[in-house]
Amino acid sequence: MPVGKVISKAAFILFAASALAEAHTGEGLAGGFGAGILHPISGLDHVVAMVAVGLWGAFLGKPALWILPVVFPLVMALGGVLGVAGVPVPAVETGIALSGIVLGVLVALAARLPLAAAGAIVAVFAIFHGHAHGTELPNAANALAYSIGFVIATGILHLGGIAFGALEKFPQGKLAVRGLGVVIALVGAGFLFGLL
Amino acid sequence: MKPACGFLLAALLLAAGRAEAHNMFGEGNDFLNGLAHPFISLPHMLATVGLGLLAGRHGGAAVTRYIGGYLGALVVGLACATFSIGFAAENPILVGALLLGLALALDRPLTVPVLLPAVVAIGLLMGFDFAAETAGSKAGLNFGTGVALYFLFLVSLGFAESFGKRDWQRIGLRILGSWMAASALLALAFGIFAAKT
Numbered sequence: 001m002p003v004g005k006v007i008s009k010a011a012f013i014l015f016a017a018s019a020l021a022e023a024h025t026g027e028g029l030a031g032g033f034g035a036g037i038l039h040p041i042s043g044l045d046h047v048v049a050m051v052a053v054g055l056w057g058a059f060l061g062k063p064a065l066w067i068l069p070v071v072f073p074l075v076m077a078l079g080g081v082l083g084v085a086g087v088p089v090p091a092v093e094t095g096i097a098l099s100g101i102v103l104g105v106l107v108a109l110a111a112r113l114p115l116a117a118a119g120a121i122v123a124v125f126a127i128f129h130g131h132a133h134g135t136e137l138p139n140a141a142n143a144l145a146y147s148i149g150f151v152i153a154t155g156i157l158h159l160g161g162i163a164f165g166a167l168e169k170f171p172q173g174k175l176a177v178r179g180l181g182v183v184i185a186l187v188g189a190g191f192l193f194g195l196l
Numbered sequence: 197m198k199p200a201c202g203f204l205l206a207a208l209l210l211a212a213g214r215a216e217a218h219n220m221f222g223e224g225n226d227f228l229n230g231l232a233h234p235f236i237s238l239p240h241m242l243a244t245v246g247l248g249l250l251a252g253r254h255g256g257a258a259v260t261r262y263i264g265g266y267l268g269a270l271v272v273g274l275a276c277a278t279f280s281i282g283f284a285a286e287n288p289i290l291v292g293a294l295l296l297g298l299a300l301a302l303d304r305p306l307t308v309p310v311l312l313p314a315v316v317a318i319g320l321l322m323g324f325d326f327a328a329e330t331a332g333s334k335a336g337l338n339f340g341t342g343v344a345l346y347f348l349f350l351v352s353l354g355f356a357e358s359f360g361k362r363d364w365q366r367i368g369l370r371i372l373g374s375w376m377a378a379s380a381l382l383a384l385a386f387g388i389f390a391a392k393t
Contacts (some may be wrong), residue, residue, distance in 0.1 A: 031319040066367040070374040071302050077378035133384065143386030144290075146240040147379040155375055 032142030036149020045191045050183040052103035054161020057114050069158040073151050075123045079130025095128030101186020107181030230340020239289045246296030246376050248352025253360050258308045262315045269316040273323015273368025274338040292318050295382035300373025
């Protein structure tokens with residue numbers, strides 16, 4: 001392996017490790033970034049919906065495959081702006097739970113909707129998720145570091161969904177993807193009815 | 197070299213977790229503290245990376261103009277900072293990062309008359325904001341900051357130039373652009389609305 005690659009990879013690992021090691025402080029850059037990264041992944045309701053967006057995008061194929069992960073963070077940020085500005089959005093937690101149910105069902109049923117419709121559905125749910133993130137910024141956190149953290153975490157969850165959705169190419173994979181859609185819908189229902 | 201560029205860029209971005217004080221290297225190490233500065237000022241880092249990625253993605257034959265334009269603007273801006281000429285420009289820089297991120301996400305070619313002024317404006321704002329951040333700033337600190345910002349710009353530009361050749365790579369840049377725009381938008385909102393409470 002060329003020396004340049006070794007050095008770059010080593011630098012990446014060292015800096016990533018140091019950034020992660022300081023994520024627990026809750027303050028400053030590292031704390032803000034750590035809090036932001038943790039926020040979407042510490043809520044199962046967020047996790048299942050983000051994965052479902054990636055899954056559904058993978059199922060729908062191009063261009064939805066990349067349009068959804070490009071549009072979602074931007075609309076989510078708009079929802080976040082509303083949350084920070086104190087603009088009330090009704091039934092945020094219900095909307096988040098419904099996102100799991102609806103997206104999970106769409107994946108389970110292998111629903112092929114037009115791109116505009118798929119984008120609209122995802123955008124509506126993105127508002128709810130963003131609003132929740134925006135209202136839950138930790139006081140001591142660096143705002144931009146927090147934003148970068150939870151946008152990245154959201155994107156990684158999308159990519160996880162897309163990666164799993166690639167199994168659609170195989171007969172057993174189709175079953176696995178639809179099965180995951182069912183699980184996601186059930187988790188969403190669990191949150192909606194207060195079971196989770 | 198291309199994956200190494202990406203790892204180096206990511207390592208530099210994550211290095212923000214280490215840099216928690218303006219004087220990381222202690223008093224008297226102005227140049228080193230200046231080198232560290234862009235990695236503790238996330239708006240500067242976000243805007244510079246966005247600018248570099250955009251210039252690399254759409255620069256084409258004009259990329260040398262962007263390289264020269266950013267250098268010139270940084271020199272002027274930081275020279276002004278040395279004489280404490282400047283203003284708090286974090287919000288304009290974040291607006292710049294937002295627009296740059298959107299431009300990356302939309303993946304529309306930008307002409308020189310559009311991109312070059314943006315390059316110059318961002319470079320100047322970096323310098324002016326630094327004057328506001330560190331009142332009575334010293335030449336060594338500013339020089340170190342300029343070197344680091346320019347290096348970050350060049351690495352980002354090189355990354356986008358080498359990484360934007362295939363479909364999936366261009367999609368990756370678009371996703372990165374949307375992440376940058378989303379982060380900048382949220383940070384602006386936090387800054388504006390949180391300040392009022």
